[in-house]
Amino acid sequence: SAVISQKPSRDICQRGTSLTIQCQVDSQVTMMFWYRQQPGQSLTLIATANQGSEATYESGFVIDKFPISRPNLTFSTLTVSNMSPEDSSIYLCSVEGGYTEAFFGQGTRLTVV
Amino acid sequence: KQEVTQIPAALSVPEGENLVLNCSFTDSAIYNLQWFRQDPGKGLTSLLLIQSSQREQTSGRLNASLDKSSGRSTLYIAASQPGDSATYLCAVIKAAGNKLTFGGGTRVLVKP
Numbered sequence: 001s002a003v004i005s006q007k008p009s010r011d012i013c014q015r016g017t018s019l020t021i022q023c024q025v026d027s028q029v030t031m032m033f034w035y036r037q038q039p040g041q042s043l044t045l046i047a048t049a050n051q052g053s054e055a056t057y058e059s060g061f062v063i064d065k066f067p068i069s070r071p072n073l074t075f076s077t078l079t080v081s082n083m084s085p086e087d088s089s090i091y092l093c094s095v096e097g098g099y100t101e102a103f104f105g106q107g108t109r110l111t112v113v
Numbered sequence: 114k115q116e117v118t119q120i121p122a123a124l125s126v127p128e129g130e131n132l133v134l135n136c137s138f139t140d141s142a143i144y145n146l147q148w149f150r151q152d153p154g155k156g157l158t159s160l161l162l163i164q165s166s167q168r169e170q171t172s173g174r175l176n177a178s179l180d181k182s183s184g185r186s187t188l189y190i191a192a193s194q195p196g197d198s199a200t201y202l203c204a205v206i207k208a209a210g211n212k213l214t215f216g217g218g219t220r221v222l223v224k225p
Contacts, residue, residue: 006156010154031210033212033213035214041217042203042218043157043202043213044216045212045213057211061171090154092156094157094213096210098145099146099162100145100208100209101147101159102147102157102204103159104149104158104208106156107154107155107156107157109154
């Protein structure tokens with residue numbers, strides 16, 4: 001299994017500002033995944049972050065809005081830029097373990113006012 | 114495009130009853146299926162992983178079955194407890210390194 005530490009656990013931000021979410025894993029992993037869960041909805045993949053290359057974004061998500069860094073095999077950040085109330089969601093990072101079992105961080109609950 | 118559906122969307126039972134949660138998927142070409150638990154405002158906790166070659170997995174009071182050909186999985190929780198109250202999500206993956214496709218979840222309330 002993998003233990004994932006995600007910071008911050010929650011934040012309230014002003015519209016127009018940016019928030020950077022950190023994800024730290026206790027073991028080296030090739031891929032890290034960033035998901036968004038809007039209120040009352042299920043999870044949607046934002047992007048896949050590979051170490052040493054650009055992140056791969058899903059349809060509907062762009063790098064200017066959600067820049068991602070992956071400086072090494074245990075760490076990644078997701079920035080939510082120029083926030084609006086529509087960005088209020090839970091953001092989760094995930095890694096793939098043995099037999100593709102997915103493990104998630106505890107999530108970042110973001111409220112934009 | 115893979116679509117995952119969970120029925121019912123919400124379920125309320127008295128303590129001690131068994132819970133039956135359903136998950137269906139449209140594309141049977143999956144690598145595995147995973148069940149998660151999510152408490153309000155929190156992250157996901159992995160409950161059970163069923164590989165495509167398996168028919169079921171068990172962990173304590175939890176049992177999950179998989180019928181890949183018909184695109185269905187069922188999560189059984191025996192002798193429910195108030196602490197089982199949470200949202201349960203199923204997700205499928207097509208291959209290693211691919212994204213998970215999630216169902217909408219079943220919100221469970223177990224009343225004391």
